[in-house]
Amino acid sequence: xxxxxxxxxxxxxxxxxxxxxxxxxxxxxxxxxxxxxxxxxxxxxxxxxxxxxxxxxxxxxxxxxxxxxxxxxxxxxxxxxxxxxxxxxxxxxxxxxxxxxxxxxxxxxxxxxxxxxxxxxxxxxxxxxxxxxxxxxxxxxxxxxxxxxxxxxxxxxxxxxxxxxxxxxxxxxxxxxxxxxxxxxxxxxxxxxxxxxxxxxxxxxxxxxxxxxxxxxxxxxxxxxxxxxxxxxxxxxxxxxxxxxxxxxxxxxxxxxxxxxxxxxxxxxxxxxxxxxxxxxxxxxxxxxxxxxxxxxxxxxxxxxxxxxxxxxxxxxxxxxxxxxxxxxxxxxxxxxxxxxxxxxxxxxxxxxxxxxxxxxxxxxxxxxxxxxxxxxxxxxxxxxxxxxxxxxxxxxxxxxxxxxxxxxxxxxxxxxxxxxxxxxxxxxxxxxxxxxxxxxxxxxxxxxxxxxxxxxxxxxxxxxxxxxxxxxxxxxxxxxxxxxxxxxxxxxxxxxxxxxxxxxxxxxxxxxxxxxxxxxxxxxxxxxxxxxxxxxxxxxxxxxxxxxxxxxxxxxxxxxxxxxxxxxxxxxxxxxxxxxxxxxxxxxxxxxxxxxxxxxxxxxxxxxxxxxxxxxxxxxxxxxxxxxxxxxxxxxxxxxxxxxxxxxxxxxxxxxxxxxxxxxxxxxxxxxxxxxxxxxxxxxxxxxxxxxxxxxxxxxxxxxxxxxxxxxxxxxxxxxxxxxxxxxxxxxxxxxxxxxxxxxxxxxxxxxxxxxxxxxxxxxxxxxxxxxxxxxxxxxxxxxxxxxxxxxxxxxxxxxxxxxxxxxxxxxxxxxxxxxxxxxxxx
Numbered sequence: 070x071x072x073x074x075x076x077x078x079x080x081x082x083x084x085x086x087x088x089x090x091x092x093x094x095x096x097x098x099x100x101x102x103x104x105x106x107x108x109x110x111x112x113x114x115x116x117x118x119x120x121x122x123x124x125x126x127x128x129x130x131x132x133x134x135x136x137x138x139x140x141x142x143x144x145x146x147x148x149x150x151x152x153x154x155x156x157x158x159x160x161x162x163x164x165x166x167x168x169x170x171x172x173x174x175x176x177x178x179x180x181x182x183x184x185x186x187x188x189x190x191x192x193x194x195x196x197x198x199x200x201x202x203x204x205x206x207x208x209x210x211x212x213x214x215x216x217x218x219x220x221x222x223x224x225x226x227x228x229x230x231x232x233x234x235x236x237x238x239x240x241x242x243x244x245x246x247x248x249x250x251x252x253x254x255x256x257x258x259x260x261x262x263x264x265x266x267x268x269x270x271x272x273x274x275x276x277x278x279x280x281x282x283x284x285x286x287x288x289x290x291x292x293x294x295x296x297x298x299x300x301x302x303x304x305x306x307x308x309x310x311x312x313x314x315x316x317x318x319x320x321x322x323x324x325x326x327x328x329x330x331x332x333x334x335x336x337x338x339x340x341x342x343x344x345x346x347x348x349x350x351x352x353x354x355x356x357x358x359x360x361x362x363x364x365x366x367x368x369x370x371x372x373x374x375x376x377x378x379x380x381x382x383x384x385x386x387x388x389x390x391x392x393x394x395x396x397x398x399x400x401x402x403x404x405x406x407x408x409x410x411x412x413x414x415x416x417x418x419x420x421x422x423x424x425x426x427x428x429x430x431x432x433x434x435x436x437x438x439x440x441x442x443x444x445x446x447x448x449x450x451x452x453x454x455x456x457x458x459x460x461x462x463x464x465x466x467x468x469x470x471x472x473x474x475x476x477x478x479x480x481x482x483x484x485x486x487x488x489x490x491x492x493x494x495x496x497x498x499x500x501x502x503x504x505x506x507x508x509x510x511x512x513x514x515x516x517x518x519x520x521x522x523x524x525x526x527x528x529x530x531x532x533x534x535x536x537x538x539x540x541x542x543x544x545x546x547x548x549x550x551x552x553x554x555x556x557x558x559x560x561x562x563x564x565x566x567x568x569x570x571x572x573x574x575x576x577x578x579x580x581x582x583x584x585x586x587x588x589x590x591x592x593x594x595x596x597x598x599x600x601x602x603x604x605x606x607x608x609x610x611x612x613x614x615x616x617x618x619x620x621x622x623x624x625x626x627x628x629x630x631x632x633x634x635x636x637x638x639x640x641x642x643x644x645x646x647x648x649x650x651x652x653x654x655x656x657x658x659x660x661x662x663x664x665x666x667x668x669x670x671x672x673x674x675x676x677x678x679x680x681x682x683x684x685x686x687x688x689x690x691x692x693x694x695x696x697x698x699x700x701x702x703x704x705x706x707x708x709x710x711x712x713x714x715x716x717x718x719x720x721x722x723x724x725x726x727x728x729x730x731x732x733x734x735x736x737x738x739x740x741x742x743x744x745x746x747x748x749x750x751x752x753x754x755x756x757x758x759x760x761x762x763x764x765x766x767x768x769x770x771x772x773x774x775x776x777x778x779x780x781x782x783x784x785x786x787x788x789x790x791x792x793x794x795x796x797x798x799x800x801x802x803x804x805x806x807x808x809x810x811x812x813x814x815x816x817x818x819x820x821x822x823x824x825x826x827x828x829x830x831x832x833x834x835x836x837x838x839x840x841x842x843x844x845x846x847x848x849x850x851x852x853x854x855x856x857x858x859x860x861x862x863x864x865x866x867x868x869x870x871x872x873x874x875x876x877x878x879x880x881x882x883x884x885x886x887x888x889x890x891x892x893x894x895x896x897x
Contacts, residue, residue, distance in 0.1 A: 397558035402488035403474035411541035435631030477511035565628035571595035580733035606645030609656035610637035697748035803827025
């Protein structure tokens with residue numbers, strides 16, 4: 070094998086290369102079948118034999134010769150032998166390193182013991198010398214003391230002669246000398262104590278920032294001493310590598326990756342360059358590349374993603390002993406003007422329908438009713454207009470029972486069929502309420518038979534669906550309807566855990582002028598309390614207040630309780646899920662992640678991925694006229710319904726584009742956007758504030774207000790119809806046959822014609838037909854009867870015709886005469 074074959078692959082560590090035998094090649098250092106190493110005897114099948122190929126699990130690939138196959142098997146055998154030898158060599162080296170470390174450790178311990186013994190011997194010798202000196206000094210001072218005691222000293226008691234001068238000294242003087250010596254020894258001892266305590270930190274020094282500042286910890290000092298000792302001994306002991314769990318997101322900066330591994334940034338950049346990536350420490354790399362680098366440095370990879378921030382939301386299953394019965398959630402659905410809200414008003418003894426614009430429900434409402442038996446029922450009232458499809462779907466998704474209201478005098482209608490489909494898709498039981506039964510033209514049996522076409526078989530038709538005949542005006546059948554609802558809820562055995570963190574669904578959301586963003590939430594599990602921190606869709610907040618359906622403030626809301634929640638930082642989308650989290654930081658992080666994900670999704674949906682798609686989109690936009698509008702509504706559900714209705718208006722030539730939609734009053738920023746885009750502003754149950762009105766008057770921006778959705782849809786449809794180009798229709802008014810062609814000076818060829826059918830007019834368009842093939846289409850330059858210029862010639866008369874800018878006319882050609890008219894079109 071050549072040296073080139075023996076090279077190691079670039080960017081792979083030694084461990085990785087040894088684990089991939091089939092990707093490396095040997096230098097052919099051994100060719101024996103039985104390989105003996107220092108500690109093992111390895112049996113290797115002989116290269117080129119069938120046993121070798123079978124042992125390696127290899128079959129000869131197509132197009133590989135015997136010599137090539139034998140060369141490959143030899144390289145594989147040599148690689149395996151080298152792998153065994155490398156393993157033995159590493160084991161021996163590790164063992165020798167351990168023995169060397171043990172020997173050096175023993176030498177260090179022995180040296181430390183010797184130094185300790187030497188220090189103890191020197192200390193004992195010093196103490197012995199001090200003791201001898203003190204005894205000798207006491208022996209010399211003893212005769213002088215006896216002579217001084219015997220003599221009478223007439224001198225002053227405080228006088229003292231210098232020591233060793235041979236003059237007598239008094240006892241008080243000796244006492245003063247002894248006191249001075251003791252003071253000197255104490256001073257020396259204090260200095261010794263100060264030196265001994267110099268490395269310690271006292272409370273006073275910590276508070277006043279004492280001399281020298283803070284000191285290193287004892288563990289750090291010991292590690293420093295150990296390193297100095299090893300350096301003095303000349304030992305090069307490698308530190309034990311710490312294996313870490315490194316979290317790797319979808320993208321990560323190189324410097325951040327090095328920090329998480331506790332490795333030098335230069336080493337990480339070097340490893341990346343060895344793998345063919347020329348990056349700097351401030352550039353990002355993908356998760357797969359980061360995983361290779363982390364494994365190369367010997368750490369463990371933990372793959373994470375941005376979506377992991379939502380893991381803090383509890384998704385635990387409740388225990389059976391923690392579940393308690395809850396109130397059922399009933400959704401009232403049906404066609405528009407079939408009496409859904411009136412029926413709910415009769416149950417609640419309220420007058421909600423009187424406050425609805427146009428007498429139709431355009432919002433989704435949530436109410437809680439307590440029956441005479443004491444049972445709580447939560448009702449959701451959905452709109453029946455065709456534009457509120459998403460509202461009805463949302464109501465069916467959060468409900469337990471669907472009450473399908475059908476008018477006895479109107480039978481099954483389109484929105485009734487849609488409500489049936491929503492209920493089937495949500496897999497919830499259905500109760501049919503046949504309303505307006507008190508009318509003379511009411512026919513309940515027709516309703517039951519019509520429901521059979523949509524696979525809804527009521528009990529009177531031997532089915533399983535309950536049906537009740539009711540009247541919202543007279544109150545007939547209301548008790549039977551409540552009994553049917555109670556019976557159905559008992560069969561469902563509805564339970565929830567009120568002791569856990571709350572979760573619920575947003576039924577409706579709006580931007581109130583005085584209260585800010587307000588969301589109507591139906592709590593589905595747990596208990597929502599005042600002060601809870603929650604995240605809902607792309608918004609988050611802290612519960613500032615809870616208001617029930619009667620307008621009263623409550624401190625908490627349990628399962629199946631609809632409440633208005635105040636304290637959001639923005640208006641959520643209707644249908645979003647509310648979850649309570651532990652901290653404000655978690656809620657903010659989850660909301661930011663969801664907002665960024667939604668932005669990326671919208672950007673990806675609106676961007677063309679290829680040049681062909683980009684050109685096709687540009688060409689399509691050129692041929693389509695657009696009517697831009699701005700929509701502001703009172704609640705999020707109404708804005709959503711309006712946008713969906715606008716998307717359905719238009720055809721291949723014209724379409725309606727909603728530039729911006731929102732919840733709340735019309736502001737100056739809305740007017741500015743409308744002026745820049747040349748679009749009208751549509752307000753649905755909202756009004757423009759004073760600055761916005763003044764700005765709109767100055768800039769000439771049109772603001773239209775609506776309270777009924779079908780009036781809005783009709784007006785926008787008529788405005789979009791004005792963008793349609795007029796339809797041009799051709800009406801054939803006559804035919805003329807050329808009898809002769811005359812050449813007239815200054816005029817050209819003039820055809821002598823006979824009008825065979827209809828009438829020939831000077832202002833009409835003409836086509837020249839030759840053998841029933843159109844030769845020319847244009848207009849007449851002149852139309853004469855005898856010598857007079859006339860406006861028209863009737864059938865059976867002769868006339869002279871000349872074409873504008875065309876002279877190639879012959880006898881027996883036919884002239885087709887027609888008129889064009891433009892017809893205004895409208896959107897269906």
